[in-house]
Amino acid sequence: MPADVKHFAARRELAQAISTVERPGAAANQRIQVALATSAAESRHALVVGITGAPGAGKSSLAAVLADVARSAGRRVAILAIDPSSHESGGALLGDRVRIDEHPDDEGRFTRSIATRGSGHSLAYVTAAATILVEAAGFDLILVETVGAGQAEIGIARLADVVLVVEGPESGDEVQAMKAGILEVADIVVVNKSDRPGAQATFDRLRTGLALGAGAPELLLVSASASAGITELLTTIDEVGSRRGIRGRIRRVEAHLIAAAEAHMDAQVREATASGALTTRAEQIVAGSAPLAGALSDLFGFSEDSDA
């Protein structure tokens, strides 16, 4: 065996395991189970950090520079970068590696691009399972970068130990900061691009808006491109993470089970749509020839008593 094969063996095994869990079934369950057993046996505990925020706020750049800082402190760091699959073709363009330097000789880094593949949410179904595998492979810090639009915040809040919301330098007023939504799930709000005009004003507005609520998130001003404030950010992430305790793996399994249930439901909805069964039933309901009651059990196999 050439030396390089050994060199890449661990990363290759992890990469293939993630591909396995992207295809639901017995092999996927088996792989996740083995990973959980490994982490328990070896006392492995990763900190999973969700990074979300609007497109263009700088999530990828921030993940890359956080990874650099954590790696130079000796931590093993993985990035899982989620990008959307096309609803039309099922294909995806995964471009996050453009912003992440490759470190081919460093076994302490791992980057994987994940397409959402039919997930109605902007967090791929497989994300929770992937974090379980990456933790078992011995990575201490897992940065999960979401698509940054739609309902990602719900999924990432379930999965991550610490949720980071990234804002650009011109992200609205303090009333927006008080609205329900993405900022509600934030443990840490990061105003990125501190070198740009407007960043300080955004920071001040967010501080005013966020301070009004109980359990306000931490607020930091950073620049990913200038690598300013990143060490402080990592310290804050660790502080929030340590307050959370060691429930992380249980939370990841919960998030995986919810994602699996959603995948199952979404597949049934797609099938009922594609086969025409949904339209047929809707037509019958409108015409009065079939009842609304029982439709969910007929179409999607829900049990009768949950069927409104």
Place this chain on the structure above:
Amino acid sequence: MAERATPIRVLIAKPGLDGHDRGAKVLARGLRDEGFEVIYTGLRRTVDAIVSAAVEEDVDVVGCSILSGAHATLLPKVVVGLRDAGASDVIVVAGGIIPEADRPALEEAGISGIFGPGTTIPEVASFLRAHARRR
């Protein structure tokens, strides 16, 4: 959307010192629309970086776009690098400006397909569907 098989994963790479990536981007976008999962790595990547990214992303295909004239040096190194990393089931294809006279040597070195100017996206897509490993 009907159920689909697992999408074929393709790494699109620009090896070496070559700052022209329009062709690579057009192909990346086009293959996305053909149902592929395309990982685009950006400009000026070393052979080791391409191999490492291909391993981590568990791709089925590495597509190298090269307009610098260094194809005869760099492309065989990608094939060897993948083989040494235990990923010899990943096929390597190339696009860009590659003279006819250089093709036999590249094919000999393990480059599965060479697509010059004028190749259409559907041609590349059907080649990859026919030649990429099955899952």
